[in-house]
Amino acid sequence: MxxxxxxxxxxxxxxxxxxxxxxxxxxxxxxxxxxxxxxxxxxxxxxxxxxxxxxxxxxxxxxxxxxxxxxxxxxxxxxxxxxxxxxxxxxxxxxxxxxxxxxxxxEGDPRQALARVVDRYDAAGLKAVVATELEFFLIDDSGRTLRVPPSPRSGKRRTGGEVLSLRALDAFDQFFSTLYEACEMMDIPADTSISEAGPGQFEINLMHQADPLKAADDTWLFKMLVKGVARSYGFAASFMAKPYDAWPGNGMHMHFSVLTKDGDNIFDDGGEMGTDALRHAVAGCLRAMPGSTLLFAPHENSYDRLVPNAHAPTGIGWAYENRTAAIRIPSSGPKARRIEHRVAGGDVNPYLTVAAILGAALNGIEDRLEAPQPFKGNAYDQKLAQLPESWGAAIDAFDQCPEIRRIFPDHLVTNYLMTKRQELHYMAELSDEETVELYLDTV
The missing domain is CATH 3.10.20.70 (Glutamine synthetase, N-terminal domain)
Structure with missing residues (x-):
């Protein structure tokens, strides 16, 4: 008030x-x-x-x-x-x-589902620290074909992707200035922005939060804000997993560490490898990953992103400082030792995604699960178990996953399955153009 x-x-x-x-x-x-x-x-x-x-x-x-x-x-x-x-x-x-x-x-509210996981951490004397990284495309959707909007600064359209290009960022400087000002007004801790591999594709990192509920709130509100600000400039912003066939899709990577009540990072062993607790958390995430895929890739279009050699993980494995892995342990100072979960697309519900990842990690910590050996090299060349390759397979894996039912209440699991099975049925009636029109703004 x-x-x-x-x-x-x-x-x-x-x-x-x-x-x-x-x-x-x-x-x-x-x-x-x-x-x-x-x-x-x-x-x-x-x-x-x-x-x-x-x-x-x-x-x-x-x-x-x-x-x-x-x-x-x-x-x-x-x-x-x-x-x-x-x-x-x-x-x-x-x-x-x-x-x-x-x-x-x-129990059918996704934010309440995340609060339930946070309560489990509290009961264990632990606190999760969470940050998200969100990729999105700026898109001119005024015609029949999606394309990059003209720069508000120069009026020109750039047709290719430019990774870490200041020129690409500067082309939309007015948009980003407005966006960052709005983030300040909404208490959304937007940090670094970069240009990505697709045309008009960008990523913005949100800073770490010691409250997973606030981190998920920030992510949900940020998606709403980016879409709204883009429309005020006359174009769309889309977190759709794969709006362009020929370019990489949008991901939502999540970083997290786990602290004791005294603020000590339980993943920090003073060195580069991390503690047994880190490996237990990794093992929990890997075990739950097939069943969790439906939350990380919740829509039909999501599976166009999860293909080999497209900068999105397909194999269920982990590695140190390796961006082809589903789970990456970034290089950092020991006190900042953390896990990066790289499977989720930009089209997810942040509350369910954060709950699934933190819940799976806590399962692994509580059960002292043993992680497999981390791999080295290109994940696409490894003999790894694979994520579900289709939406239907992911729905079945979600239904049959005991880890999911340990993390989420039965009521939410039942509702989510009914929702996705209904969508799977009716999506079969849509053309490719209608699919893009449906997902472009909605997710």
Missing amino acids: DWLREHPDVKTIRVAAADLNGVARGKRMPARSAQKLFEEGTKFPFSVMNLDIWGEDIEDSPLVFESGDPDGLLMPTDRGFMPMPWLEAPTGLLPLWMFHPDGRPY
């Missing part, structure tokens, strides 16, 4: 929560409704957290007709209000998460 008092020009607000696909579902309200939101919350049907990618109900879901489509209670997260700088009118955004009317967390 303090934020609204400090911004009397804000007359309307948005309230929103992330559904299973990471899509923001919510309402527009007059600002005068804000006090009631904090005191009483607001209501959405439980089924709203479980819509498919088109925003349709899940057929035969018990959340809909069988139960009368009842309401859940949405309450503000501790994030509070923030601006929506991409809108013309001054507007406040209030992130929400879902509970039962009696105050119990709703």
Whole structure:
């Protein structure tokens, strides 16, 4: 409420929560409704957290007709209000998460699923520190063919990718300046930006957070912000896994370390190899990886990214300082020893992805799992077990994975499976052009 008092020009607000696909579902309200939101919350049907990618109900879901489509209670997260700088009118955004009317967390809410994993870390006397790196394309989608938008600075279009090119960044300097200013306003800790291998493709790193919920919030809000700012400049920003056949796709790499209550990094052995705990965490992530793939690659288009020699992992393995690996241990000072998980695409739900990775790592730490030997060289040339190669195979692996059911509540697993099986069925009716149109802005 303090934020609204400090911004009397804000007359309307948005309230929103992330559904299973990471899509923001919510309402527009007059600002005068804000006090009631904090005191009483607001209501959405439980089924709203479980819509498919088109925003349709899940057929035969018990959340809909069988139960009368009842309401859940949405309450503000501790994030509070923030601006929506991409809108013309001054507007406040209030992130929400879902509970039962009696105050119990709703197990079908992806943010609640991550909170459940964080609670497991707390019970073990541990704290996870998380950072994400997000890749996205700036795209002119005004015609029938996707292409790079003209530079707001020069009016020219660049047709090729330029890795770590200052010229490519400078071409969109106005956009990035606006974006970074908006990140400051929204308390999103945007750090380094670089140009990537695809035309109009960029990556921005978000700084490490000692609160995984805030790290996931930041990632979810950042995706919303980038898309909004891009539209204000007359083009699209897309986190779609693979918008162009001929160019690498968009990833969302996640770095994490684990601290004791005293702040000591349990992966730090004072040297370059890391501790047994690091290898246990790696082993947990590797064991859960086949079943987790559906969360890291949640859409049909996601599997166009996960192909050999396309800068995305396909084999289930780990290595030190090797970007072809699914799990990389970056070179760093010992105190910053961490794990980088490189499988997820830019099209993921950040809450489910962070929960899956941290949950799998904790499984490995608790069970003292032994990791296989790290490989050396090109992962695509190794004889590694492979990630599920298709969306359907990933759905089946998710369903059959005991690690997934250890991390996530059964209710969420059931809802997610119903959602993805419905999407798999209806996606078969879409052309390639319709698929791009569906995913370009949505994910």
